[in-house]
Amino acid sequence: MMQNNCRTWNLTSDLPRSLPLTLRDLTGRRVRVVPFGALITQDFVAGRVTIFLNQAGLVRDVVVENCG
Numbered sequence: 001m002m003q004n005n006c007r008t009w010n011l012t013s014d015l016p017r018s019l020p021l022t023l024r025d026l027t028g029r030r031v032r033v034v035p036f037g038a039l040i041t042q043d044f045v046a047g048r049v050t051i052f053l054n055q056a057g058l059v060r061d062v063v064v065e066n067c068g
Contacts, residue, residue, distance in 0.1 A: 026049055029047060029048070029049050030045060030047065030048045030049070031048070031049045031050075031051065032048065032049075032050050032051070033050075033051045033053065034050060034051065034052045034053065035053050035057070036052075036053055036054055036055045036057075036060075037055075044065055045065055046065055046066070047064070047065060048064075048065045049062060049063070049064050049065075050062070050063045050064075050065070
């Protein structure tokens with residue numbers, strides 16, 4: 001059975017898009033990496049971090065699914 005991995009960031013507000021994240025910030029979170037052009041399901045997993053890559057394999061976007 002999957003455990004609920006929904007927890008808030010250690011910040012007082014949502015992360016600004018300009019704030020750099022480190023791997024340490026992702027510790028304990030469910031993460032999925034999506035290569036460029038890959039098909040993904042639209043299922044919702046609260047607290048999951050999705051990292052989208054560009055054609056060069058570099059991070060294009062990071063999305064955190066809200067806990068509600």
